Amino acid sequence: MTPGGPSAALAAFAARTPRVPDDVRHEAIRAAMNGFATGLAGCADAATGHAVAVAGRFSGPRTAFAIGRADRFDPLTAAFLNAVAINVFDFDDTHPGTILHPTAPVLPPLLALAETRAATGAALLDAFAVGVEVECRIANAVSPGHYRRGWHITATCGVFGAAAAAGRLLGLDAARMRHALGIASAQASGLVETLGSMAKSVGVGNAARNGLFAALLAEDGMKGPARPVEGPRGFIRVTADDPDETRLTEGLGESWELLRNTYKPYPCGVVLNPVIEAALAIAAEPGFHPARVARATVRGAALLAERADRPAPAEGREAQVSAQHAVAMALLHRRAGLAEFADAAVADPIAAALRAEVTVEIDPELPVGAAVVEVELADGARIARRVDRARGDAERPLTDREIEAKLRDLARYGAPEVDPEPLIAALWSLPETPSAGHLPRLATPAA
Amino acid sequence: MTPGGPSAALAAFAARTPRVPDDVRHEAIRAAMNGFATGLAGCADAATGHAVAVAGRFSGPRTAFAIGRADRFDPLTAAFLNAVAINVFDFDDTHPGTILHPTAPVLPPLLALAETRAATGAALLDAFAVGVEVECRIANAVSPGHYRRGWHITATCGVFGAAAAAGRLLGLDAARMRHALGIASAQASGLVETLGSMAKSVGVGNAARNGLFAALLAEDGMKGPARPVEGPRGFIRVTADDPDETRLTEGLGESWELLRNTYKPYPCGVVLNPVIEAALAIAAEPGFHPARVARATVRGAALLAERADRPAPAEGREAQVSAQHAVAMALLHRRAGLAEFADAAVADPIAAALRAEVTVEIDPELPVGAAVVEVELADGARIARRVDRARGDAERPLTDREIEAKLRDLARYGAPEVDPEPLIAALWSLPETPSAGHLPRLATPAA
Numbered sequence: 001m002t003p004g005g006p007s008a009a010l011a012a013f014a015a016r017t018p019r020v021p022d023d024v025r026h027e028a029i030r031a032a033m034n035g036f037a038t039g040l041a042g043c044a045d046a047a048t049g050h051a052v053a054v055a056g057r058f059s060g061p062r063t064a065f066a067i068g069r070a071d072r073f074d075p076l077t078a079a080f081l082n083a084v085a086i087n088v089f090d091f092d093d094t095h096p097g098t099i100l101h102p103t104a105p106v107l108p109p110l111l112a113l114a115e116t117r118a119a120t121g122a123a124l125l126d127a128f129a130v131g132v133e134v135e136c137r138i139a140n141a142v143s144p145g146h147y148r149r150g151w152h153i154t155a156t157c158g159v160f161g162a163a164a165a166a167g168r169l170l171g172l173d174a175a176r177m178r179h180a181l182g183i184a185s186a187q188a189s190g191l192v193e194t195l196g197s198m199a200k201s202v203g204v205g206n207a208a209r210n211g212l213f214a215a216l217l218a219e220d221g222m223k224g225p226a227r228p229v230e231g232p233r234g235f236i237r238v239t240a241d242d243p244d245e246t247r248l249t250e251g252l253g254e255s256w257e258l259l260r261n262t263y264k265p266y267p268c269g270v271v272l273n274p275v276i277e278a279a280l281a282i283a284a285e286p287g288f289h290p291a292r293v294a295r296a297t298v299r300g301a302a303l304l305a306e307r308a309d310r311p312a313p314a315e316g317r318e319a320q321v322s323a324q325h326a327v328a329m330a331l332l333h334r335r336a337g338l339a340e341f342a343d344a345a346v347a348d349p350i351a352a353a354l355r356a357e358v359t360v361e362i363d364p365e366l367p368v369g370a371a372v373v374e375v376e377l378a379d380g381a382r383i384a385r386r387v388d389r390a391r392g393d394a395e396r397p398l399t400d401r402e403i404e405a406k407l408r409d410l411a412r413y414g415a416p417e418v419d420p421e422p423l424i425a426a427l428w429s430l431p432e433t434p435s436a437g438h439l440p441r442l443a444t445p446a447a
Numbered sequence: 448m449t450p451g452g453p454s455a456a457l458a459a460f461a462a463r464t465p466r467v468p469d470d471v472r473h474e475a476i477r478a479a480m481n482g483f484a485t486g487l488a489g490c491a492d493a494a495t496g497h498a499v500a501v502a503g504r505f506s507g508p509r510t511a512f513a514i515g516r517a518d519r520f521d522p523l524t525a526a527f528l529n530a531v532a533i534n535v536f537d538f539d540d541t542h543p544g545t546i547l548h549p550t551a552p553v554l555p556p557l558l559a560l561a562e563t564r565a566a567t568g569a570a571l572l573d574a575f576a577v578g579v580e581v582e583c584r585i586a587n588a589v590s591p592g593h594y595r596r597g598w599h600i601t602a603t604c605g606v607f608g609a610a611a612a613a614g615r616l617l618g619l620d621a622a623r624m625r626h627a628l629g630i631a632s633a634q635a636s637g638l639v640e641t642l643g644s645m646a647k648s649v650g651v652g653n654a655a656r657n658g659l660f661a662a663l664l665a666e667d668g669m670k671g672p673a674r675p676v677e678g679p680r681g682f683i684r685v686t687a688d689d690p691d692e693t694r695l696t697e698g699l700g701e702s703w704e705l706l707r708n709t710y711k712p713y714p715c716g717v718v719l720n721p722v723i724e725a726a727l728a729i730a731a732e733p734g735f736h737p738a739r740v741a742r743a744t745v746r747g748a749a750l751l752a753e754r755a756d757r758p759a760p761a762e763g764r765e766a767q768v769s770a771q772h773a774v775a776m777a778l779l780h781r782r783a784g785l786a787e788f789a790d791a792a793v794a795d796p797i798a799a800a801l802r803a804e805v806t807v808e809i810d811p812e813l814p815v816g817a818a819v820v821e822v823e824l825a826d827g828a829r830i831a832r833r834v835d836r837a838r839g840d841a842e843r844p845l846t847d848r849e850i851e852a853k854l855r856d857l858a859r860y861g862a863p864e865v866d867p868e869p870l871i872a873a874l875w876s877l878p879e880t881p882s883a884g885h886l887p888r889l890a891t892p893a894a
Contacts, residue, residue, distance in 0.1 A: 047669065050664055050667045050668055050669035051664070051669075053667050054660070054663045054664050054667050054669075055660075057507070057508075058507035058508070058521040058522065058523050058524075059507045060504070060505035060506045060507050060521070061504075061505070074505040074507070075505065076505050077505075149685055150679075150680035150681070150684065150685035151685065152633075155633070179646075182641065182644060182646045183645075183646045183649050185638050185640065185641060185646065186599075186602070186636065186637055186638060186641045186646045186647065186649045186650035186653075187636050187649060187650065187653055188636050188638075189633065189634050189635050189636035190633055191632050191633060191635075191675070191680060191681060191682065191685055192680035192685075193632065193672045193674070193675055193678040193679070193680040193681040193682075193685075194629065194632060194633045194671060194672050194675070196672070197629060197670055197671050197672045198630075198669045198670050198671070199626075199629045199630045199632065199633045199669070199670070199671035199672060199675075200633065202630050202633045202634060202660075202661070202664065202669075203633035203634065206633075206634055206657070210653070213501070213502075213649075214649070216501045217497055217498070217501050217649065220497045220500050220501050221497060222494065222497040222498075222501075222645045222646070222649075223644055223645050223646070224641060224644050224645070224646035225640045225641050225643070225644045225646060227640070228638070228640055228641070228646075231640045232597075232640070233597035233638060233639035233640040234597070234638060234640040235638065235640075237597065238596055238597035238598065238638055238639075238640075
């Protein structure tokens, strides 16, 4: 380990890692593609709207684009708004084990910097990879006690990742990088109590903004504590009851947390993924018509019933964890996208009638992550489908083409005036791009 | 209690309290006077300089003054910079029992708002009083476990006070005020590990900025969780191991935490207050001359020796908790202000020689808060002084005139181009002032 402890080691890694492997860079592109996808959907949300209205009013020099918007903002404000948009629907990426959403805090500071300071596409990808590495390693060290205690890990650990990524792109040396992590530590915030309310987004937006702010302050010469992560009153000891310090640095620079990243195919709780897939398979049967459905049964492990047995969700946010609603949407519309989990879809009386015919049962034989959906038709015929590993699981990741399709779909949903094709092409060509400064503009109607 | 629990009760109190008593308003003026004083000193500090350089670069429309500076900033940035300046030297006010510095997070958002939205002086004082009440009550509920765990209570609880104060001046109703507290809860941050480094100031600056941001977002219609303070994953349970929820609301609107506020006469650890006072009394004796001092002894409770027996401090920050240095300065210069605790004063060889002659002894007969200083002169004569309650203690508060004198002294130290007299006069006349918008400008060279 680097002399000086984990904070120094993480800082040295973020400042100096000579080379990020090609497969990690490729995963960085996939994560960025998924981030632009959910950002293009989230830019239209009400929480993002309030953030734009207030933060925009106080924006400084307007050099940075925000995803899905024609107007520009100062880099700190753009980082804030993009993190809000990427995360607001919880449809962004997930780091297994910590349930941290890695991209929302880390990508936005890099987009904002790339527009005002020269950065190659490769430098942007490398900065993204080291930022995700730092935030996920700190998250590993405080898991599972940190989230369980009530800390929204995406926001609290994200600010360190944002600082590391921004510091890397700014070219901070290891000493200044450590100060950037120290200044980030003073800003780590975010409570689980805010989940389900718009306030969640302010925590995530601040993680991106304040990480960038920390890196810029360190660049200017501001100093932080020597051991912000592991010190006696530092981040991991204060925010977790039983932190594991070894996870901060074990295999640092050899293994990459980004390679464990996962992407959601559906905008709802992950326990519903196999349910939706099984129901979509039934709806795709030749001759299937939803009007012929008499009743349906969902079977899964106890966890599925605990989390998702909700026959009458009141609004879209609750429907995201309703197995009854998920089955109804898959059977009625053969889709399970943002529109199917919006308030209007939940209020539809045809959907309500079908939800009432869906029962959730515990089947102790089924492992967590698996589900069976069985539909009984009006004539007594039955169709059943079992899914053991849904798409989006670590073992069955979304393909590159599926992530592209997600971007096209979410752009249509939230920012129909944005043409997704040039953005998709630019993302794939990032490793060879001499300047990444054009990227954010491609995600706006101004392009 | 208001239906809905403590968060709702605090929000209703902050939004609606019909009348703040006159003695509370008077204490609000004293706190503001002390805040301007330490801000006029702190505006010249290096940490403030970095904050101005970076945050200033991204400032939006420049409508708000920052203490001690000729240029203006957007209100969020001005709130950040003023909180940094007020708190950077730890020479600001202290709420006994929690060690929270109440004014730094709460006053700056009000100054920034007063410049852009109409506010009477009385409205500003009332908003300040309710903001301090909210932050100190939340601090009471989490003390002492919160600080002990490693949370910098001024920053973590300050953001709630800033939101309540700003929300009050904005005229938020109780429902929006509760959302403001909810949005503030997503932003509560600040680690004790950062104390002693410049990063501390970023936490305190953010408390002011982000509390104002929360109130403005709530004004715009953004919503937060229903129970941000006391919910199962809300602030007090997540950040303290044994919170006392009753302290949030007991006697709310009847007792006022602001009346317990204290102000420091000297820029150093409070254990040194009686030591300095005893040494100053000796130095004021007719015929006393520091060149005649052979040796000196400081006696006090064990706590005094534990905290302050430091014969050879390396720099100003360490000298702030050195009894030897405090005695040397009082005897040599008959003063104990910021100049006497700056790096240059510590490096002075005459001071070093005198420090070497000062011994700290434990006297178990002396209570905490008391001290005896005894000086032996070259001719063998001895002069001893005992102080049982130093100025600045809750039982021996600084007088109005002493707080005025502190402002004059600190303006001379950090912002000699600012004339303190119009500012002092404007502060005393606040209860009758139809518009408080002119106040911040009076603390700048532009006035």
